[in-house]
Amino acid sequence: MSPSDDSRYLKGGPVAQRIIAAVREDAAIAKAEGFPPKLISITVGDTDAVDVYVRNQRAKAQLAGIDFEERRFPATITAGELEAAIHGLNADPRVTGIIIQRPVPAHIPIKTLQAAVHPLKDVEGMHPASIGNIVYNQLDLAPCTAAASVELLRETGLDLKGLEVVIVGHSEIVGKPIAFLLMSEGATVTVCHHMTRSVAAHARRADALFVAVGKPRLIKADMVKPGAAVIDIGINSEIGPDGTSRIVGDVDTESVREVASWITPVPGGVGPITVAILLRNTMVALSRQRALYEATYGTAGRLAAE
Numbered sequence: 001m002s003p004s005d006d007s008r009y010l011k012g013g014p015v016a017q018r019i020i021a022a023v024r025e026d027a028a029i030a031k032a033e034g035f036p037p038k039l040i041s042i043t044v045g046d047t048d049a050v051d052v053y054v055r056n057q058r059a060k061a062q063l064a065g066i067d068f069e070e071r072r073f074p075a076t077i078t079a080g081e082l083e084a085a086i087h088g089l090n091a092d093p094r095v096t097g098i099i100i101q102r103p104v105p106a107h108i109p110i111k112t113l114q115a116a117v118h119p120l121k122d123v124e125g126m127h128p129a130s131i132g133n134i135v136y137n138q139l140d141l142a143p144c145t146a147a148a149s150v151e152l153l154r155e156t157g158l159d160l161k162g163l164e165v166v167i168v169g170h171s172e173i174v175g176k177p178i179a180f181l182l183m184s185e186g187a188t189v190t191v192c193h194h195m196t197r198s199v200a201a202h203a204r205r206a207d208a209l210f211v212a213v214g215k216p217r218l219i220k221a222d223m224v225k226p227g228a229a230v231i232d233i234g235i236n237s238e239i240g241p242d243g244t245s246r247i248v249g250d251v252d253t254e255s256v257r258e259v260a261s262w263i264t265p266v267p268g269g270v271g272p273i274t275v276a277i278l279l280r281n282t283m284v285a286l287s288r289q290r291a292l293y294e295a296t297y298g299t300a301g302r303l304a305a306e
């Protein structure tokens with residue numbers, strides 16, 4: 001059976017379309033009111049995973065009516081030069097949001113870059129201040145992949161209060177923020193990582209299992225509770241049986257779909273929603289900037305009137 005005709009597959013496309021349609025309405029209003037949204041992507045060096053993401057960002061931004069501009073820097077750039085470029089974007093009133101695509105080359109400390117983005121322009125929710133807000137239950141600007149994964153879980157209709165959730169992978173951009181988002185919703189959360197003694201023993205208890213480690217087919221059917229929801233966040237490139245490159249997740253979808261009640265396909269699951277959330281976050285950032293702007297200058301002065 002193909003992913004399109006099995007109700008167990010939790011597909012991201014429809015959710016992404018819904019989010020993008022709402023963003024499009026917001027963006028049109030903001031534009032008419034003199035605050036056109038604009039998103040800047042910063043890429044350092046070359047990475048395949050980033051190329052897919054940026055390509056989709058450009059396409060969906062265009063669909064939503066958000067200006068999109070890609071700044072590419074060579075892998076040889078220094079951290080200082082990048083920080084200077086970010087400060088320039090922070091100071092530019094036409095720029096709404098800045099996303100720094102990961103990974104960056106090893107000689108550049110990613111945390112320094114993330115902290116250099118002004119918190120009001122941090123559309124990825126990766127500035128320490130943004131991450132801190134999530135700990136304080138202010139959830140409207142969360143890291144995109146984490147927020148996308150939670151949106152997909154909501155699609156199951158499961159009650160998140162008291163839900164047994166297990167997350168495999170504790171990265172700062174995915175696993176940890178998912179844990180905080182779901183704790184805020186009342187779930188009981190277990191986070192597994194490379195030092196966990198038995199990932200399988202934890203995973204088998206989960207009503208909802210999130211996996212983000214970057215290992216193809218790590219999660220097999222015998223690690224999944226019958227009836228569980230399985231959210232596959234992995235994006236791995238591998239050579240398929242026909243010799244061409246393809247994207248697979250971290251879950252052995254073929255076997256797990258026999259056990260789980262819901263499973264997210266890769267591609268076509270979390271990925272498309274991640275892009276939609278990035279655009280939604282751009283509108284959240286814009287409205288915060290507008291609130292500050294109007295508190296400072298009143299409602300008379302608009303960018304378009306300058």
Ligand SMILES: Nc1nc(=O)c2c([nH]1)NC[C@@H]1CN(c3ccc(C(=O)N[C@@H](CCC(=O)O)C(=O)O)cc3)C=[N+]21
Pocket residue numbers: 049050052053056099100101102103124144145235247266267268269270271272274275
């Ligand atoms: N700062 C930062 N934040 C990220 O969230 C981030 C990043 N860096 N670096 C790269 C990875 C990868 N990533 C993807 C997001 C969506 C798709 C996506 O849209 N996938 C679609 C389409 C796949 C295709 O077109 O082939 C799908 O899964 O169906 C892919 C990859 C975000 N990442």
